[in-house]
Each structure stands twice: as structure tokens, then as C-alpha cells.
Amino acid sequence: xxxxxxxxxxxxxxxxxxxxxxxxxxxxxxxxxxxxxxxxxxxxxxxxxxxxxxxxxxxxxxxxxxxxxxxxxxxxxxxxxxxxxxxxxxxxxxxxxxxxxxxxxxxxxxxxxxxxxxxxxxxxxxxxxxxxxxxxxxxxxxxxxxxxxxxxxxxxxxxxxxxxxxxxxxxxxxxxxxxxxxxxxxxxxxxxxxxxxxxxxxxxxxxxxxxxxxxxxxxxxxxxxxxxxxxxxxxxxxxxxxxxxxxxxxxxxxxxxxxxxxxxxxxxxxxxxxxxxxxxxxxxxxxxxxxxxxxxxxxxxxxxxxxxxxxxxxxxxxxxxxxxxxxxxxxxxxxxxxxxxxxxxxxxxxxxxxx
Amino acid sequence: xxxxxxxxxxxxxxxxxxxxxxxxxxxxxxxxxxxxxxxxxxxxxxxxxxxxxxxxxxxxxxxxxxxxxxxxxxxxxxxxxxxxxxxxxxxxxxxxxxxxxxxxxxxxxxxxxxxxxxxxxxxxxxxxxxxxxxxxxxxxxxxxxxxxxxxxxxxxxxxxxxxxxxxxxxxxxxxxxxxxxxxxxxxxxxxxxxxxxxxxxxxxxxxxxxxxxxxxxxxxxxxxxxxxxxxxxxxxxxxxxxxxxxxxxxxxxxxxxxxxxxxxxxxxxxxxxxxxxxxxxxxxxxxxxxxxxxxxxxxxxxxxxxxxxxxxxxxxxxxxxxxxxxxxxxxxxxxxxxxxxxxxxxxxxxxxxxx
DNA sequence: GCGATTTAGTAAAACGTTACACCAAAGTGT
DNA sequence: ACACTTTGGTGTAACGTTTTACTAAATCGC
Numbered sequence: 001x002x003x004x005x006x007x008x009x010x011x012x013x014x015x016x017x018x019x020x021x022x023x024x025x026x027x028x029x030x031x032x033x034x035x036x037x038x039x040x041x042x043x044x045x046x047x048x049x050x051x052x053x054x055x056x057x058x059x060x061x062x063x064x065x066x067x068x069x070x071x072x073x074x075x076x077x078x079x080x081x082x083x084x085x086x087x088x089x090x091x092x093x094x095x096x097x098x099x100x101x102x103x104x105x106x107x108x109x110x111x112x113x114x115x116x117x118x119x120x121x122x123x124x125x126x127x128x129x130x131x132x133x134x135x136x137x138x139x140x141x142x143x144x145x146x147x148x149x150x151x152x153x154x155x156x157x158x159x160x161x162x163x164x165x166x167x168x169x170x171x172x173x174x175x176x177x178x179x180x181x182x183x184x185x186x187x188x189x190x191x192x193x194x195x196x197x198x199x200x201x202x203x204x205x206x207x208x209x210x211x212x213x214x215x216x217x218x219x220x221x222x223x224x225x226x227x228x229x230x231x232x233x234x235x236x237x238x239x240x241x242x243x244x245x246x247x248x249x250x251x252x253x254x255x256x257x258x259x260x261x262x263x264x265x266x267x268x269x270x271x272x273x274x275x276x277x278x279x280x281x282x283x284x285x286x287x288x289x290x291x292x293x294x295x296x297x298x299x300x301x302x303x304x305x306x307x308x309x310x311x312x313x314x315x316x317x318x319x320x321x322x323x324x325x326x327x328x329x330x331x332x333x334x335x336x337x338x339x340x341x342x343x344x345x346x347x348x349x350x351x352x353x354x355x
Numbered sequence: 356x357x358x359x360x361x362x363x364x365x366x367x368x369x370x371x372x373x374x375x376x377x378x379x380x381x382x383x384x385x386x387x388x389x390x391x392x393x394x395x396x397x398x399x400x401x402x403x404x405x406x407x408x409x410x411x412x413x414x415x416x417x418x419x420x421x422x423x424x425x426x427x428x429x430x431x432x433x434x435x436x437x438x439x440x441x442x443x444x445x446x447x448x449x450x451x452x453x454x455x456x457x458x459x460x461x462x463x464x465x466x467x468x469x470x471x472x473x474x475x476x477x478x479x480x481x482x483x484x485x486x487x488x489x490x491x492x493x494x495x496x497x498x499x500x501x502x503x504x505x506x507x508x509x510x511x512x513x514x515x516x517x518x519x520x521x522x523x524x525x526x527x528x529x530x531x532x533x534x535x536x537x538x539x540x541x542x543x544x545x546x547x548x549x550x551x552x553x554x555x556x557x558x559x560x561x562x563x564x565x566x567x568x569x570x571x572x573x574x575x576x577x578x579x580x581x582x583x584x585x586x587x588x589x590x591x592x593x594x595x596x597x598x599x600x601x602x603x604x605x606x607x608x609x610x611x612x613x614x615x616x617x618x619x620x621x622x623x624x625x626x627x628x629x630x631x632x633x634x635x636x637x638x639x640x641x642x643x644x645x646x647x648x649x650x651x652x653x654x655x656x657x658x659x660x661x662x663x664x665x666x667x668x669x670x671x672x673x674x675x676x677x678x679x680x681x682x683x684x685x686x687x688x689x690x691x692x693x694x695x696x697x698x699x700x701x702x703x704x705x706x707x708x709x710x
Numbered sequence: 711g712c713g714a715t716t717t718a719g720t721a722a723a724a725c726g727t728t729a730c731a732c733c734a735a736a737g738t739g740t
Numbered sequence: 741a742c743a744c745t746t747t748g749g750t751g752t753a754a755c756g757t758t759t760t761a762c763t764a765a766a767t768c769g770c
Contacts, residue, residue, distance in 0.1 A: 004416075004496075006756055017720045022758060031717055048492060053472045054412040055756035058725045061359075063409070072438060074647075079434035083427060083455055095469060098453040100438055114450060117408045137403060141359075237647050266651045273653075292429075292592050296621045298628075298653040361726055372750045377728060386748055410726035413755045 005049045013043035025051060063119035065095045066319060069111050070126030071103045075236055075263055077289045077308070078126055081148070084312030085124060092320045094122075103127055103195070109134045116143060122319045124148070127195055132160060144322040146315050149197040150333050161322070163314050163334040167197045170304045170338035171204025171258065174286045177302070177340055178256040179212045182349035183284060187247045187254035189264055190223040191239055198223075198260060201288070205258055220254055222247050240267020241274070248275045248283070255283065255349050262287035262294055265301055265345075284346040288338075299344035307336050360404045368398035380406060418474035420450045421674060424466050425481030426458045430591055430618055432644045432663070433481055436503070439667035440479060447675045449477075458482055458550070464489045471498060477674045479503070482550055487515060499677040501670050504552040505688050514686040516677070518669050522552045525659045525693035526559025526613065529641045532657070532695055533611045534567045537704035538639060542602045542609035544619055545578040546594055553578075553615060556643070560613055575609055577602050595622020596629070603630045603638070610638065610704050617642035617649055620656055620700075639701040643693075654699035662691050 007025075011018045016036060023029060024040050043049075057063040068085050070078040086096045097120065099111040112123060116138055125147040132145070139145060139160070146161040178186050188205050190198055202223075206216050222243040240259060244267065247254055259265035265287030272283045279285055280299055287294065290305035314334060362380075366373045371391060378384060379395050398404075412418040423440050425433040441451045452475065454466040467478060471493055480502040487500070494500060494515070501516040533541050543560050545553055557578075561571050577598040595614060599622065602609055614620035620642030627638045634640055635654055642649070645660035669689060 004756095008756080018757085019720055019722095019759080020718085023719085026758075028759095031719080033718065036718080048496075050468060050472045052413070052474075052756050054409045054418070054474055055725090056758075057409040058407070058413055058727090058756080059758045061725080073428050073434040074431070074438045076429070076431045076434060079428040079431060082453075083429045086455055096453070098437075098451070100441055113405055117405045118450075119407075119409055141403075235647075237651055241651075266648065269653070270651045292590075293621065293648065296592055296596075296625045296652075298624070359726090362728095363726080373727085374729080374750055374752090375748085378749085381728075383729095386746085388748065391748080407726050410755090411728075413726080413757085414728045416755080 004052075005047045006052070007049070009047055010040065010043045010049050013047060014040045016040060057119045061119070062121050062323075064093055065097050065115075065118065065120050066122040066124060066316070066323075067097050067099065067111065067115040067120045068124045068126065069099045069101050069108055072100050073098065074100075075261075076291050076293065077261065077263070080291065081126055081308055081312055084309045085316055088313045088316035089320075092316065094316075094320065101127075105134045112138050112143065116141075122146075122323045124315050124319060127197075144319060146319045146322075148311065148315060149195065150200070159331040159333075161318050161331045161333075163311055163318065164197065164336070165306050165311075165338040166335050167200035167338075168204035168207070170288055170306075171201040172208040173338060173340045174258045174288070174304050175205045175208035176212075177342070178258065178284060178286060178346060179208065179214075181256075181284065181346060183254075183256040184214060184349075185217075185220065185252065185254040185256070187244075187257040188221045188223075188260075189240060189243045189247065189257050189268055190221075190260040191236070191264070193223045201260055219250060220247065236261065236263035237267040237270070240264035241271040242267075244268035244271025245274055248272060248277065256346070257283060257285050259285060259287045262289040262291045262301060262303055265303070266293070266297060269297065269345075280345050280347040281350070284349075286346055290341055294341075294343065302343045302346040303341050305339040305341050307339075310336060359407075360402050361407070362404070364402055365395065365398045365404050368402060369395045371395060412474045416474070417476050417678075419448055420452050420470075420473065420475050421477040421479060421671070421678075422452050422454065422466065422470040422475045423479045423481065424454045424456050424463055427455050428453065429455075430616075431646050431648065432616065432618070435646065436481055436663055436667055439664045440671055443668045443671035444675075447671065449671075449675065456482075460489045467493050467498065471496075477501075477678045479670050479674060482552075499674060501674045501677075503666065503670060504550065505555070514688075516673050516686045516688075518666055518673065518689040519552065519691070520661050520666070520693040521690050522555035522693075523559035523562070525643055525661075526556040527563040528693060528695045529613045529643070529659050530560045530563035531567075532697065533613065533639060533641060533701060534563065534569075536611075536639065536701060538609075538611040539569055539704075540572075540575065540607065540609040540611070542599075542612040543576045543578075543615075544595060544598045544602065544612050544623055545576075545615040546591070546619070547578055556615055574605060575602065591616065591618035592622040592625070595619035596626040597622075599623040599626025600629055603627060603632065611701070612638060612640050614640060614642045617644040617646045617656060617658055620658070621648070621652060624652065624700075635700050635702040636705070639704075641701055645696055649696075649698065657698045657701040658696050660694040660696050662694075665691060 007018055007021050011021045021040055024037060029037060066089055068082060070082060073079045073082055082098060089096050097115060101107040112135055121142060122144045149164040150162050175186060188202060193199055193202055209216055244257060257268050259268050265285050268285050269279050272279050277283050287301050287303040290303045294301040294303050362373055362376050366376045376395055379392060384392060421444055423437060425437060428434045428437055437453055444451045452470060456462040467490055476497060477499045504519040505517050530541060543557060564571050612623050614623050620640050623640050624634050627634050632638050642656050642658040645658045649656040649658050
């Protein structure tokens with residue numbers, strides 16, 4: 001309704017030129033009389049002027065927005081991740097535009113392109129698909145990407161930045177913990193293993209088992225997608241529940257389960273319950289992430305902690321550094337150590353009643 | 356690096372004028388030879404053209420983005436809400452820009468103004484503060500707002516749209532359920548009661564108690580903020596835990612707790628546990644929201660379901676209708692019915708050992 | 711007191727779209 | 741064959757900002 005206030009209105013009100021106002025707005029106020037500055041500031045205030053970012057961006061070619069694409073904020077882990085990303089970005093003067101991809105490359109590309117159109121030149125991915133070639137095009141045009149979790153290399157040798165934990169180690173920590181408690185039949189519970197991190201975790205689990213001299217049993221690895229092409233992020237709990245049920249209804253069921261994340265681990269609780277089993281008495285469970293709920297749930301969940309705030313912060317800083325060209329070092333993968341947090345969901349394997 | 360592709364490049368490649376390309380892009384292709392159309396489409400493809408939204412917006416004055424401001428996506432309830440909002444918005448051709456406010460009016464205003472600068476003319480609020488006057492300015496300039504939960508009226512009589520559940524009824528349902536199980540000392544566990552919805556819930560709780568002929572005991576209402584000005588959204592669980600502890604360490608402690616949302620209810624589980632009490636044997640708990648975890652947690656949480664997908668969808672549709680001027684009916688509050696979901700966290704009050 | 715320098719600003723050309731106003735050529739009715 | 745209408749476009753002035761190049765006035769060194 002009210003006519004829009006432009007920089008020209010401010011200039012008129014303050015009796016200066018448009019350029020002067022612009023200069024002040026952009027911090028080029030080195031040579032400016034204090035009185036002038038104050039006059040402009042006051043004009044801005046009384047008029048209620050807000051810079052038109054579209055015009056600004058049109059001129060400068062970029063916008064202080066970074067895109068954040070996660071599988072699904074319905075998963076509390078990504079919700080928290082998103083918050084930390086937002087905090088870090090805000091501190092550096094960037095807004096965050098969030099998208100949920102459900103790990104679909106099409107959705108990811110769609111988002112990336114959409115955001116590109118909005119002048120977004122930096123993207124954080126909350127997941128690690130095997131291939132990022134669907135983004136090659138945009139990246140070659142100047143899009144910067146940092147991924148949570150290690151990313152694969154491009155064919156042409158370029159890499160994207162990434163930051164995350166050592167997933168192989170995370171899985172080994174979890175598996176060894178269970179092994180040390182005397183468990184021998186340890187299930188691996190996952191959504192479809194189509195991401196680098198999930199693959200690494202499977203490898204870590206397998207190597208720990210191998211180190212313990214236990215032949216790997218493919219029947220103990222559950223990684224089926226429930227509904228077509230979902231990766232089970234929004235419905236991780238249901239997925240874990242179903243998986244646990246299936247694992248536990250086998251002839252020689254596992255006495256422990258390593259779940260690929262906490263939400264799936266919670267699902268395993270429910271699945272065990274459905275089968276009349278009690279965690280941890282009949283089944284030990286360990287997860288990954290260490291979301292808030294782990295301490296609340298009964299029994300409190302043993303899990304592998306990801307230093308999520310640190311990861312989010314580093315991801316943002318890295319991205320912003322690229323955007324502002326203060327660094328041109330080669331892309332790389334920054335790794336933080338995962339940490340085993342022992343709570344009450346894992347106990348020594350009960351005396352075997354070998355029958 | 357690669358020079359940016361503009362509409363002019365496409366026009367040249369397709370041997371038409373810029374206007375023609377623009378016309379096609381904006382669906383004004385009624386009078387256009389099919390061959391021309393195809394030529395343009397092909398040019399767009401081979402060139403990899405993406406419209407510059409900034410320029411587009413600068414011209415049109417608006418952008419197909421709606422803002423979503425929630426207290427904190429770290430709370431899974433808002434994470435899910437955000438997902439539903441995104442789905443609904445995408446279907447109508449809008450992107451979603453998400454912000455976390457922690458219910459701070461300053462942050463809300465900051466976001467609103469920031470988004471305004473980006474051409475955002477529609478905002479969805481995931482919470483209901485008492486006053487929205489900090490947005491008056493923007494609203495009078497043409498910002499449209501729809502709030503989750505009832506909003507207060509403006510001084511000048513204007514209202515903002517809102518959609519939500521009947522919070523008073525929700526609280527009454529929960530409280531009556533507990534009363535029907537024989538509970539008489541029922542605690543009310545909340546973060547600071549500074550939102551309309553929380554106030555309504557308190558009122559509903561109190562009226563249900565009154566109807567049952569039970570004098571209200573202020574000592575049973577816990578609503579203290581833990582750290583200064585937080586509303587306890589990011590740390591709802593901790594808040595609930597602390598509150599439950601304090602409620603339960605009173606001389607005549609409650610036998611049941613009505614928690615203002617599920618996360619706080621989970622916190623109450625933990626708080627009870629800390630005190631050596633077992634839910635539901637020693638304490639019945641009912642929450643609000645019905646997030647996914649309610650079924651997983653032990654015992655499964657009795658709660659009041661909010662039809663969150665419906666609410667999100669309606670909120671978006673309402674907002675988009677305003678933005679596209681297809682409606683000019685008066686603002687109003689659309690209410691959906693809450694629903695009691697009885698699970699295992701509430702049981703009949705055990706035989707009293709009156710000592 | 712005069713040229714050089716510094717201070718404090720200003721003018722105007724982009725940036726990539728959209729949308730209004732226009733127009734040439736072909737078709738139509740009589 | 742003439743006056744209209746329809747078809748399929750085109751030319752160009754905005755939109756609000758940034759930024760490069762420029763300048764008038766004040767100050768300075770000597």
C-alpha cells in the first residue's frame with residue numbers, strides 16, 4: 001500500500017546525493033562529515049528505509065545467503081544441525097535458506113538451481129551422496145559447495161569441501177564396544193546404504209568384526225528401503241522398527257544392534273519391544289549422533305557422538321571463506337573424531353543358553 | 356567463472372527478441388508459433404539459462420518466497436511443521452526461507468525486516484506471541500502474516516490470519532483424561548507462559564480442574580524460564596526435566612503432569628526418573644503435539660494430537676491466497692480440533708496410602 | 711599566494727528482467 | 741480492392757542499487 005521507500009527518498013530527505021547514501025550504507029564512510037552521516041542515518045530512520053536486496057544483488061551479482069540442503073528437518077539431528085548452521089551463518093552476516101531433499105538428487109539439483117537463480121553462491125549439504133555430478137554444471141559456473149560428510153571426487157579431479165567425522169572409526173568404536181561386552185552376533189541396522197557415510201560405517205563395522213575373528217553374516221546387515229526410493233530420513237523411526245523386527249525374527253538373532261543413527265536406534269527399541277524383547281536385557285543397542293533425546297529415552301541410549309556444532313560452524317566458515325575469496329587452498333575433507341558415549345542401552349551379553 | 360547467461364543470450368541464440376523469450380518464460384505464449392517456442396526452449400537448454408530472480412523481482416516487486424519463522428527447528432515438532440510448510444509451499448510454486456527466533460520479538464522483527472528486503476511479502480509464524488506490534492510497521496506496508504495459533508488483535512482493529520487448534524480444549528481434554536483416571540493433584544508443566552497458546556492451555560487446565568471441583572493450587576503450575584529469556588524451545592527436554600524435579604520434590608507432589616508439549620513431557624519422564632519415580636506407575640504424564648517419538652518412548656506417551664500437516668497446509672494456502680489477492684475476506688482464526696491419543700503413560704491413580 | 715593535495719561529496723552507466731505500447735504481415739468479409 | 745482484424749511478434753523504459761570516474765571547495769607547503 002504505502003509507496004516504497006528508496007535510497008533516493010533518503011537522499012532527498014537528507015539533502016545529499018544517492019551515491020552518498022549508498023556509500024554510507026556500504027561502509028565507505030571514511031571521508032564523510034559526521035554531520036552528514038547523522039543526517040542520513042536520521043533520514044533512514046524517519047523514513048523507515050530498508051535496502052532493496054534485489055536491486056543490490058542485481059548490481060553486485062551475489063547475495064549474502066547460503067543454502068542449506070538436508071535430507072529432512074523432521075529428523076531432529078538435522079533440525080539441530082540447521083540451527084547451528086544458522087547461528088554460524090548469522091554471525092558472519094549470512095542468511096540461511098533451507099531445503100529438504102530426502103536425498104533425492106533431482107530435488108537437490110532443483111534446489112541448487114533455484115537457489116542459484118536467487119544469487120546464492122554457496123551451498124551446504126547435510127548429506128553425502130555418492131555422486132555429485134548433478135551439480136557439476138553449477139559448480140563450474142561458480143557455485144561453492146561444502147558437504148557434511150566426505151564427498152567423492154569429481155571426474156575432472158576437482159573436489160568439494162567437506163567436513164564430518166571419521167565414520168569408519170565411529171562404526172568401529174560402536175562395534176568394538178559391543179564386542180567388548182561379549183556380543184558376537186551384532187546386527188547392522190541402516191537405511192539404504194547409498195551414502196558415503198553409510199558405506200564407511202558398514203566398512204567399519206565389518207572390519208571390527210573381522211578383527212575380532214568373527215565371520216561376517218550378511219543376514220545381520222539390514223539395509224532395505226521400506227517404500228521405494230525413500231532414504232528413511234523422515235520416517236527413520238519406522239524404518240528402524242521394521243528392520244529390528246526382521247533382524248530379530250531370524251533363526252539365530254543378534255544380541256546387539258548397531259544402528260546407523262539415533263532415530264533408527266529408537267526404532268530398534270520399538271521393534272524389540274514388539275517382539276517382546278527388552279532393551280538392554282535381551283538386546284543391546286548403540287546409535288550414532290547423540291541427539292538430545294538419547295538421555296531421555298529408557299534406557300538411555302549408548303551412542304557415538306558427532307560434534308555437530310563444531311561441524312556446522314566449520315562448514316559455514318569454510319564456505320564463507322570461499323565465497324569471500326579469502327582462501328584458495330585446495331578443497332579437502334576435514335575430520336573430527338567421533339566419541340563413544342556409554343549409557344544404559346548396552347550391557348554385557350547375558351549367560352548363553354546354548355540350545 | 357563462466358560468463359553469466361542472460362535472457363539476451365537466449366534471444367540471440369533463438370533468433371528472437373528478448374521480449375519474446377520473456378513472454379514464453381512467463382506463460383504468455385498464447386500467440387506464439389510452436390516452432391518459435393521450441394527454438395527458444397532449446398536455446399535455454401543448450402545455454403543452461405537460469406532466470407535471474409533478482410532482476411525479475413526488482414521489476415515485479417515481489418518474489419515467490421515465503422518466510423517461515425519458528426521458535427526452533429531443534430524441536431522436532433517444528434522440524435516436522437517446517438517440512439509440511441515446505442511441501443505445501445512448493446506445490447504452490449513458493450520457496451521457503453526459514454528462521455529460528457527463539458520467540459524473541461527482536462529476532463522476529465529482524466527476520467521480518469530482512470526478509471522484507473528480499474521481497475518476501477508473506478510470513479508464517481510458528482508461534483503466537485501476545486503482541487505483534489513489532490510487525491505493525493511492516494504489515495501496514497503490505498506484509499502478510501499468518502500465525503500458527505491464535506493471534507491477538509491489533510490496536511487499530513486489524514487482525515492477522517491464524518490457524519491452529521483449540522488450545523483451551525486441548526488442555527481440557529488432557530486434564531479431564533487425567534481426572535477420569537482418578538488423579539487429583541495434577542501438575543501443569545510449561546515453559547514461560549508468554550504465548551497465547553500457552554495461556555489458553557493454562558486456562559483450559561484450570562477450568563477443567565474447577566469443573567471437577569478441585570481448588571487450583573499455584574504450586575502445581577510450573578512455568579519458570581531456566582535461563583533468562585529463553586522460552587525453552589531448543590532445550591525443552593532439559594526444561595521439562597527441571598520442572599518435573601521441582602514439582603515432584605514438593606511436600607504434596609502431583610500424581611500426574613500435563614506437559615505443554617511432548618518434548619517437555621519427555622523431560623518430565625527424565626525428571627521423574629531422577630527422583631526415583633517410574634512413569635506411569637508413580638506419575639502419569641500427558642503431552643501435546645503427538646510427534647513421532649511418542650510411540651517409541653517407554654512408556655508410549657499419551658498426548659493431544661495436533662493435525663499438523665493440515666495446519667501447515669492451510670496456513671500456506673491462506674497466505675498464498677492473500678499474496679495473490681484471490682481473497683480479500685476478513686482475517687480470521689481457523690481452528691482445528693485437537694484429539695486425545697491415549698497410550699501408556701497415563702494410568703489410574705494407584706491406591707492412596709494416605710499418611 | 712599559488713600549485714598540489716586532500717576532503718567531501720556527485721553524476722550516470724550499468725545489472726537482467728518485465729510489461730506496456732507498438733507494428734508488419736497475413737487473412738477476412740464484402 | 742479496400743478497410744479491418746488477427747497473428748506473431750519487437751523496442752524500450754523502468755525497477756533500485758552500486759561503483760567508477762569526476763569535481764568543487766578547502767587546506768597545505770613553502
